[in-house]
Amino acid sequence: MHTWKQAAWLAGFELKARIKRSLLMLAFxxxxxxxxxxxxxxxxxxxxxAFDLLFLLxxxxxxxxxxxxxxxxxxxxxxxxxxPAVIMLxxxxxxxxxxxxxxxxxxxxxSFPYQLMLLVMLLVVSSSFREMITPLSYTxxxxxxxxxxxxLGFAMAAxxxxxxxDTKLLAKSMIYLVLGVAVFYAAFQWLADEGLIYWTIGMAQxxxxxxxxxxxxxxxxxxxxxxxxxxxxxxxxxxx
Amino acid sequence: MPSWIxxxxxxxxxxxxxxGPISLAxxxxxxxxxxxxxxxxxxxxxxxxxxxxxxxxxxxxxxxxTAAGKDESWKQxxxxxxxxxIGWDAYTGTTLKEMxxxxxxxxDEALFERMVGLFDIPxxxxxxxxxxxxxxxxxxxxxxxxxTEVLILDxxxxxxDIPSKRHFMDxxxxxxxxxxxxxxxxxxxTDDLRKLADYIFVMRDGKAIGHYEKEALLxxxxxxxxxxxxxxxxxxxxxxxRQQIISGDPAATEHYFAVQNITVIDHAALDLEEIIDxxxx
Numbered sequence: 001m002h003t004w005k006q007a008a009w010l011a012g013f014e015l016k017a018r019i020k021r022s023l024l025m026l027a028f029x030x031x032x033x034x035x036x037x038x039x040x041x042x043x044x045x046x047x048x049x050a051f052d053l054l055f056l057l058x059x060x061x062x063x064x065x066x067x068x069x070x071x072x073x074x075x076x077x078x079x080x081x082x083x084p085a086v087i088m089l090x091x092x093x094x095x096x097x098x099x100x101x102x103x104x105x106x107x108x109x110x111s112f113p114y115q116l117m118l119l120v121m122l123l124v125v126s127s128s129f130r131e132m133i134t135p136l137s138y139t140x141x142x143x144x145x146x147x148x149x150x151x152l153g154f155a156m157a158a159x160x161x162x163x164x165x166d167t168k169l170l171a172k173s174m175i176y177l178v179l180g181v182a183v184f185y186a187a188f189q190w191l192a193d194e195g196l197i198y199w200t201i202g203m204a205q206x207x208x209x210x211x212x213x214x215x216x217x218x219x220x221x222x223x224x225x226x227x228x229x230x231x232x233x234x235x236x237x238x239x240x
Numbered sequence: 241m242p243s244w245i246x247x248x249x250x251x252x253x254x255x256x257x258x259x260g261p262i263s264l265a266x267x268x269x270x271x272x273x274x275x276x277x278x279x280x281x282x283x284x285x286x287x288x289x290x291x292x293x294x295x296x297x298x299x300x301x302x303x304x305x306t307a308a309g310k311d312e313s314w315k316q317x318x319x320x321x322x323x324x325x326i327g328w329d330a331y332t333g334t335t336l337k338e339m340x341x342x343x344x345x346x347x348d349e350a351l352f353e354r355m356v357g358l359f360d361i362p363x364x365x366x367x368x369x370x371x372x373x374x375x376x377x378x379x380x381x382x383x384x385x386x387x388t389e390v391l392i393l394d395x396x397x398x399x400x401d402i403p404s405k406r407h408f409m410d411x412x413x414x415x416x417x418x419x420x421x422x423x424x425x426x427x428x429x430t431d432d433l434r435k436l437a438d439y440i441f442v443m444r445d446g447k448a449i450g451h452y453e454k455e456a457l458l459x460x461x462x463x464x465x466x467x468x469x470x471x472x473x474x475x476x477x478x479x480x481x482r483q484q485i486i487s488g489d490p491a492a493t494e495h496y497f498a499v500q501n502i503t504v505i506d507h508a509a510l511d512l513e514e515i516i517d518x519x520x521x
Contacts, residue, residue, distance in 0.1 A: 010339070013331065013338075017330045018330065070329060076326065087292070087327055090290070091322060092315070092339075092340065092343050093312070093315035093316045093318075093343050093344070094343065235294075237293075238254075239287065239292040239293060240292065240293050
């Protein structure tokens with residue numbers, strides 16, 4: 001518990017340092033999200049693909065982009081890529097486990113409030129969505145998407161450990177990642193014959209308790225797994 | 241007395257650079273200067289001590305703990321002032337002080353305030369907005385008051401103006417006198433080395449050239465002005481120029497002069513800069 005307390009205390013410095021900018025960003029993206037969500041009924045009626053991509057971006061990539069540039073992953077000397085705080089805290093008497101937890105707390109602050117707000121807005125804005133979902137299935141729907149956020153989105157938090165990467169290799173990996181997501185999405189559409197959000201709504205409607213259970217397990221496993229990955233990567237990396 | 245830091249056979253390869261093997265012990269009550277040409281691996285060595293990178297071979301023990309081990313509590317006993325400060329840009333001096341002071345049980349608030357006053361540091365400005373010199377002053381004001389047993393300073397005076405450098409030297413000497421401590425310092429400023437160092441560890445292109453006691457090192461080199469230069473090589477001879485010979489073994493050189501009836505017109509000790517220059521050639 002002391003580890004989490006110290007991690008939260010350290011995370012507080014970074015979060016407070018740019019709080020005005022972060023709140024402005026949150027307000028801006030809330031408005032953008034609200035405008036976008038007004039067309040959610042179209043998605044439900046016509047399987048409007050852009051919504052799936054928007055959700056994937058919001059739950060996986062968006063928290064990393066929300067962070068102020070000064071705290072984001074950046075290129076240091078040579079081919080070293082990392083978040084400056086990871087180097088700064090290792091030069092202080094801060095255990096690596098605390099560094100990892102502080103990065104996860106910061107990532108959570110940039111993830112969950114906005115994602116939850118979006119999920120609530122969806123309920124407020126879309127009448128079709130309200131009609132098709134019960135309180136229990138809505139809970140399951142929220143749990144599924146939070147599980148996506150932790151299982152996939154927190155890979156971004158873990159990647160903040162950084163390391164020595166060849167820039168060309170990094171660019172190639174990004175291209176493969178985008179291609180991979182595109183192939184997965186296309187295959188999903190072809191196999192399931194419906195969009196990802198639609199599919200998760202179906203899961204939440206048909207198997208709400210199972211969805212909640214699996215989602216909670218995924219959240220627990222993902223949360224711990226990515227922390228272990230980040231700690232190992234910090235131990236492996238050369239911050240020279 | 242056991243060493244506080246013990247480095248044994250340390251090696252690290254980075255692209256086309258090979259550091260080591262390096263062996264070095266840091267004892268309490270001493271100031272050790274790491275000296276070397278640019279790119280000799282001084283900063284890399286310090287970062288390895290701080291466990292910021294993994295060694296390929298060899299060991300580093302800090303207060304009996306393996307630096308790369310699970311127990312990271314030894315970091316409480318070390319304060320590290322890096323050459324390039326990373327991650328501080330978004331924070332004001334006040335915030336950095338709040339963060340750093342809380343992490344060290346022996347934080348000396350009075351010393352911090354004294355240094356802030358002496359260096360005239362604006363604590364309300366973001367670190368990234370400060371000039372390089374002011375950044376260095378703030379970083380030093382946040383290093384010394386940690387009151388750790390060991391202080392590691394990587395080029396601490398590179399951007400300081402002359403009065404600030406003098407103030408810092410005086411503060412560091414007082415700080416060393418107050419308690420049993422040890423300092424590892426890298427510097428290209430021979431003035432720093434002359435005033436501060438007890439030991440000099442010389443490195444060239446990643447390799448250790450030698451670990452010397454400063455006073456002994458100063459006594460081990462001498463320049464001789466002669467009435468005539470002998471044709472052959474002189475014992476201890478490091479270099480010769482017109483009627484001068486520089487010797488790295490004065491006793492052997494003087495004995496040779498006496499035997500060969502060579503008159504020494506004058507002789508003088510070399511200054512530290514010249515000796516380091518010779519060692520790095």
